[in-house]
Amino acid sequence: MALIVHKYGGTSMGSVERIKNVAQRVAKWHAAGHQMVVVPSAMSGETNRLIALAKEIQAQPDPRELDMVASTGEQVSVGLLSMALNAIGVPAVSYAGWQVPVRTDDAFTKARIESIDDARVRADLAAGRVVIITGFQGVDSNGNITTLGRGGSDTSAVAVAAALQAAECLIYTDVDGVYTTDPRIVPEARRLARVTFEEMLEMASLGSKVLQIRSVEFAGKYRVKTRVLSSLTPPDIDLATEAESGTLITFEEDEQMEKAVISGIAFNRDEAKITVTNVPDRPGIAYQILGPVAEANIDVDMIIQNASVGGNTDFSFTVHRNEYQKAIAVLNDTVKSRIQAGDIVGDPKIAKVSVVGIGMRSHVGIASLMFRTLSQEGINIQMISTSEIKISVVIEDKYMELAVRALHKAFELDQPAAA
Amino acid sequence: MALIVHKYGGTSMGSVERIKNVAQRVAKWHAAGHQMVVVPSAMSGETNRLIALAKEIQAQPDPRELDMVASTGEQVSVGLLSMALNAIGVPAVSYAGWQVPVRTDDAFTKARIESIDDARVRADLAAGRVVIITGFQGVDSNGNITTLGRGGSDTSAVAVAAALQAAECLIYTDVDGVYTTDPRIVPEARRLARVTFEEMLEMASLGSKVLQIRSVEFAGKYRVKTRVLSSLTPPDIDLATEAESGTLITFEEDEQMEKAVISGIAFNRDEAKITVTNVPDRPGIAYQILGPVAEANIDVDMIIQNASVGGNTDFSFTVHRNEYQKAIAVLNDTVKSRIQAGDIVGDPKIAKVSVVGIGMRSHVGIASLMFRTLSQEGINIQMISTSEIKISVVIEDKYMELAVRALHKAFELDQPAAA
Numbered sequence: 157m158a159l160i161v162h163k164y165g166g167t168s169m170g171s172v173e174r175i176k177n178v179a180q181r182v183a184k185w186h187a188a189g190h191q192m193v194v195v196p197s198a199m200s201g202e203t204n205r206l207i208a209l210a211k212e213i214q215a216q217p218d219p220r221e222l223d224m225v226a227s228t229g230e231q232v233s234v235g236l237l238s239m240a241l242n243a244i245g246v247p248a249v250s251y252a253g254w255q256v257p258v259r260t261d262d263a264f265t266k267a268r269i270e271s272i273d274d275a276r277v278r279a280d281l282a283a284g285r286v287v288i289i290t291g292f293q294g295v296d297s298n299g300n301i302t303t304l305g306r307g308g309s310d311t312s313a314v315a316v317a318a319a320l321q322a323a324e325c326l327i328y329t330d331v332d333g334v335y336t337t338d339p340r341i342v343p344e345a346r347r348l349a350r351v352t353f354e355e356m357l358e359m360a361s362l363g364s365k366v367l368q369i370r371s372v373e374f375a376g377k378y379r380v381k382t383r384v385l386s387s388l389t390p391p392d393i394d395l396a397t398e399a400e401s402g403t404l405i406t407f408e409e410d411e412q413m414e415k416a417v418i419s420g421i422a423f424n425r426d427e428a429k430i431t432v433t434n435v436p437d438r439p440g441i442a443y444q445i446l447g448p449v450a451e452a453n454i455d456v457d458m459i460i461q462n463a464s465v466g467g468n469t470d471f472s473f474t475v476h477r478n479e480y481q482k483a484i485a486v487l488n489d490t491v492k493s494r495i496q497a498g499d500i501v502g503d504p505k506i507a508k509v510s511v512v513g514i515g516m517r518s519h520v521g522i523a524s525l526m527f528r529t530l531s532q533e534g535i536n537i538q539m540i541s542t543s544e545i546k547i548s549v550v551i552e553d554k555y556m557e558l559a560v561r562a563l564h565k566a567f568e569l570d571q572p573a574a575a
Numbered sequence: 576m577a578l579i580v581h582k583y584g585g586t587s588m589g590s591v592e593r594i595k596n597v598a599q600r601v602a603k604w605h606a607a608g609h610q611m612v613v614v615p616s617a618m619s620g621e622t623n624r625l626i627a628l629a630k631e632i633q634a635q636p637d638p639r640e641l642d643m644v645a646s647t648g649e650q651v652s653v654g655l656l657s658m659a660l661n662a663i664g665v666p667a668v669s670y671a672g673w674q675v676p677v678r679t680d681d682a683f684t685k686a687r688i689e690s691i692d693d694a695r696v697r698a699d700l701a702a703g704r705v706v707i708i709t710g711f712q713g714v715d716s717n718g719n720i721t722t723l724g725r726g727g728s729d730t731s732a733v734a735v736a737a738a739l740q741a742a743e744c745l746i747y748t749d750v751d752g753v754y755t756t757d758p759r760i761v762p763e764a765r766r767l768a769r770v771t772f773e774e775m776l777e778m779a780s781l782g783s784k785v786l787q788i789r790s791v792e793f794a795g796k797y798r799v800k801t802r803v804l805s806s807l808t809p810p811d812i813d814l815a816t817e818a819e820s821g822t823l824i825t826f827e828e829d830e831q832m833e834k835a836v837i838s839g840i841a842f843n844r845d846e847a848k849i850t851v852t853n854v855p856d857r858p859g860i861a862y863q864i865l866g867p868v869a870e871a872n873i874d875v876d877m878i879i880q881n882a883s884v885g886g887n888t889d890f891s892f893t894v895h896r897n898e899y900q901k902a903i904a905v906l907n908d909t910v911k912s913r914i915q916a917g918d919i920v921g922d923p924k925i926a927k928v929s930v931v932g933i934g935m936r937s938h939v940g941i942a943s944l945m946f947r948t949l950s951q952e953g954i955n956i957q958m959i960s961t962s963e964i965k966i967s968v969v970i971e972d973k974y975m976e977l978a979v980r981a982l983h984k985a986f987e988l989d990q991p992a993a994a
Contacts (some may be wrong), residue, residue, distance in 0.1 A: 167843065172631040206651065212591040214658040221661070224654035224669050228647035235643035239633040242640070249641050254673070255718055299674055 157189040158323035159281065162265060163291065163313030167330050168387040169233050179240035180391035181328075182286060186246055186393055191281040193320065195291045195313040196237050198229025203292075211454035219264035223293070226265075227253070230290035230309070238288050243374060248285065248286040251276070253293040253301070258312065260294035260302045267294060269311065269374075272319035289316055296468035307368030314371045318378035325380050326402075328387035333403035333497060334359065334366055337421040341557050344570035347512035348419060350404045353382075355419045358512040358546045367405075375405055384548045417515035417522065418567040421560050425507045425553050428480035429539060431472040434498025441495060445471055448490045454479045458508070458541045458548065470500075474550065480504045506538065507556035511549040511563060523547050529566040535559055577607040577742035578700065582710065582732030583621035587806040588652050598659035599810035600747075601705060605665055607814055610700040612739065614710045614732040615656050622711075638683035642712070642722045645684075646672070649709035649728070657707050663692050667705040670695070671721070677731065679713035679721045686713055686721035687789075688730065691738035708735055726787030733790045737797035739808025744799050745821075746786060747806035752822035753778065753785055755988035756840040760976050763989035767838060768971040769823045772801075774838045777931040777965045794824055836934035836941065837986040840979050844972050846876060846928045847899035848958060850891040851906065853917025860914060864890055867909045873898045877960045877967065879926070887917075893959060893969065899923045925957065926975035929967040930982060942966050948985040954978055 162185070164178050178196070186192045194305045197203075206226050210217040217225075220228055234250035256276060260267035280287045291309025294302050303358055304311055308355025310327060317325035320507045332347065334356065339345040351359075353376040360369040375382045397414065419458035435441055446456060480502065487500045516522050526547055530537060535558065539550035580603070583597050597615070605611045616622075626652060629636040636644075653669035660667035672679075675695060679686035699706045710728025713721050723730055736744035751766060753775065758764040770778075772795040779788040785803055794801040804821025845893050855861055865875060877893045892901045899921065906919045935941050945966055949956060954977065958969035970978055983989065 177634060209591065209651075209655065210658060213594060213655050214662040217658050218661045221657045221669055223653040224671070225651050228650050231647050231650075232644050235640040236628065237633050238640045238643070239629060239636050242637045243633040250640055252643070252720070301671070393599065395843075429781070 157191075159191040159193070159320055161193045161195065161313055161317040161320070161322045161325040163195045163309060163325065163327045164197065164387060165309070165329055166197040166202070167497045168328055169196050169198070169237070170200040171208060172236075175233075175240050177391045178237060178387075179244060179246070182237075182241060183244055183246045184392060184395055186286055192279070192286045193277065193316060193322070194237065194286060195290045195309060195316055196230070196233045196288065197291050197309040202229035202232070210505065215270050220300055223264045223267075223301050227290070227293040227301050227303050231291050234288045234290050238286075241286055241288075246286055247284060248288060249280055250288040250290075252290050253312075254295035254299070256289060256301050258289070258294035258315070260296055260304070262296035262298065262300065262302065264300075264302055266305040267296065269304070269369075270316055271317045272317050277316075277320065282308040298335060304370070307371070310368040310371035311374055312376075314380050314382055317380045317382070318374060323381065325375070325382045325386045327371075327382060329366065329384060330383070330386070330388060331366060332386035332401065333384055334405075334420070336419065337423070337560055337564050341423075341560050342421075342564045342570075345564065346570060348403050350559050351408050351419055352514045353407060354403050354545055355512050355514050356405050358510070358543070359420055359422045372405065377405075379407060381406065399560075417519045418511050418513035418569065419515075420512050420569065421509065421563050421567070422512055423507060423509045423556055425556060425561050426477050426503060427474040427506060427508055427550075428504035429458075429472060429474045429506050429550055430480070430483055430487065430500065430502040431470055432491070432495075432497045432500055433470050434468045435471045435495065436439060436497075437467055437469045442471065444495050445487070445491055446473070448482055448486050449473075449475070452482060452486045454483050454486070458550065460541060461538050471497075474506070474508070474539075506550050507553040507559075508548055508550050509556060509559045509563065510546050511567060512546045514545050516545050518545075522560075525562060525566060529562050530559060533558055533562050574575045576610075578610040578612070578739055579604060580614065580732055580739070580741045580744040582614045582728060582744065582746045583616065583806060584728070584748050585616040587747055588615050588617070588656070589619040594652075594655050594659050596810045597656060597806075598663060598665070601656075601660060602663055602665045603814055604717040605705055605810060611705045612696065612700070612735055612741070613656065613705060613707045614709050614728060614735055615649070615652040615707065616728040617652055621648035621651070638724075639719055642683045642686075642720050646709070646712040646720050646722050649711050653707045653709050657705075658834075660705055660707075665705055665739060666703060667707060668699055669707040669709075671709050671719070672731075672760075673714035675708060675712035677708070678733070679715055679723070681715035681717065681719065681721065683719075683721055685724040686715065688713060688723070688734045688752070688793075691734055693738050696735075708803065723789070726790070728791035729787040730793055733793040733797075733799050733801055736799045736801070737793060741774065742800065744794070746790075746801060746802060746803045748785065749805070749807060750803070751783060751801055751805035751807070751820065753824075753839070756842070756979055756983050760842075760979050761840075761983045761989075764983065765989060765991065768823050769825050770838055771933045771969070772824050772826060773964055774931050774933050775824045777929070777962070778839055778841045787860045791824065794925045795826075798826060800825070836938045837930050837932035837988065838934075839931050840928065840982050840986070840988065841931055842926060842928045842975055842979050843860045844894040844975060845896050846894045846925060846927055846969075847896045847902075847921060847923035848877075848891060848925050848969055849902055849906065849919065849921040850889055851910070851916045851919055852889050853887045854914060855916075856886055856888045861890065863914050864906070864910055865892070867905050868892075868894075868902055871901060871905045873902050873905070877958060877969070879958050879960060890916075891960075893925070893927070896923050924972045925969050925973040926978075927967055927969050928975060928978045928982065929965050930986065931965045933964050935964050944985060945982060948981050951978055952981050 238250040291312040657669040
């Protein structure tokens, strides 16, 4: 008997039949004696429909009003799921974010959760009710509805689990766990039974679509045992089997880990690189280049500045591909003349490929194996950036699949790691 | 310069283009210096879609959860309308019922407004913002979302106007006012420039679909000057013309009234009549018959009990046609044996036709003109019921149109009344 949080995505909530399946699954856990809190997303397509409607009215919708509109999809979901549980004899009650309340800052469309009140939820759980809480939304200190941004329901679920000190947060998705890499590119990719939250963080930030990155940060910060598992199994499969399925995101020091050096290969094709050439090598130059970019609300990912030769250097960074033209324009308009740089050059046809692994901390030779593997395939490396548990390279985008497959094999990710 | 409340129905909010039209109309009033509060309904079809979804999940949806789901349509509307105003440079802000708050009792799906806090709204109005408030919904004392039942947005608008002591509440609909009767049945029907709230109350309760009856009660109780007018005029028509159009619901003692004896002919075909024959004429019998009917949640409209002859009498009443079978079953199961009545007989094929007029109070001969007119057309009267300003008869439903046309002519409603 434990307090368990379930999160279901839009696909799992996508039709009346599927909502009834979710109810069956939750009822099974409830019947086993667990205290159940469920965080569902909006029915698939609903949030997109609402945002499209808003954009028809106003090309750049007022953010507060957009949240007012976009948050309704989750409210419909919680009500319907509560009905589906009541219909099969399981007492349930639904809450919108403001009713719990889930308090956030006032950054509309990308708010951050500040606190979650557990009093009302605990009273319902004590009375034997399943509590269903909207994902994706909260309320700011002025009583305005806020949303957490895309994928925010994952974050809501983990945050609710943290606030309630839940035994585990189960994220049901349309994949059955976290893989060593994308099985659509590498058929030999293996599901990981466990992954550390640091690795998950790197994988999520590198484009693995399994979990929203902020939910992983939350899981790490509050030590929430979080499991990613399939919502496509029959709702009545054996509970013990289900409880051990998927991938558990865990904490190195708490858990016995697989001893793999590398856990996975992450990749994405969403970025573009930009280089400012012939930059004077003096204090403040990085800020002078990236300040105006940040002011234009453009997120920067990798940043590379090499040691200077003869007082000048090249300064490179990557941005989301959708913001490539805007970033180039900002640099030409404001930065170029101000710092007397050479040229602004760039390339949107790049891919980033990364090897990720907590074991990297205590192993040498990872970088050289990675670079040798790419070299053997004739793939030129354009940029390199490293963290404690990750090495990322930027390559020409047409080589991405080849690079992922070669690295997956070179690091023997198709073989189960020794315990 | 005045504080004005506008209410727009689902048809007016039915598409992006129509929402933009509403914004243009509100902007015109705002530009004329008025403080504007707007109460829109959900986009047409949306509430029905949500309720249908709920019923697919649970045949009799849990009322609290149904309100959670059904209230989202209005939330989408207020956000979109606020965006449409912001898009044309008019500062606007939207609120859900709980944000104002609009406080109600906890009778889910048919809640009643208890109070409306005006502080937040007044602050926005003082800052020059148009305030957009969801119709149809409120919040109970436990923070649960409630809805007011069908047509509840009219009530919301009038209640908001009352709370803010608005100069006028304008209800924009797809008809251009209140008519002496339905023009689809009587082409000579005339629009009334003014109607008293008591007459409007009788007309609304008798099936004129123009306004929800509770909104008329509110208008009467709080003396809210309420106008029903067309939402189909071009949004940029002259404001002074628009402000005088439609039908003003007014208060006899305040206003110079048309001196018509009868204001209109109301009718409906939604009812069924039931008679319990041979009922012992003793105290408590009406309660013994209607108590179980009320407990079964069946609303009763007309109730007739004639003077008894020889200690026994017949007891008749009407219910909504959809509840006819249920009412008959209740009477057969619980009432018949308990009071030793004769038979339970009934007829769902009836229509109710009423003449309504404040002038009836001080005029004689209305009833006899009504009965003579029906008699001349060969229409048999099955039941009669009267109030101070209304006479209703039940007739066979196939004669309804004939009766309405004959009465409209007999009372000279096609002629403008003398001032």
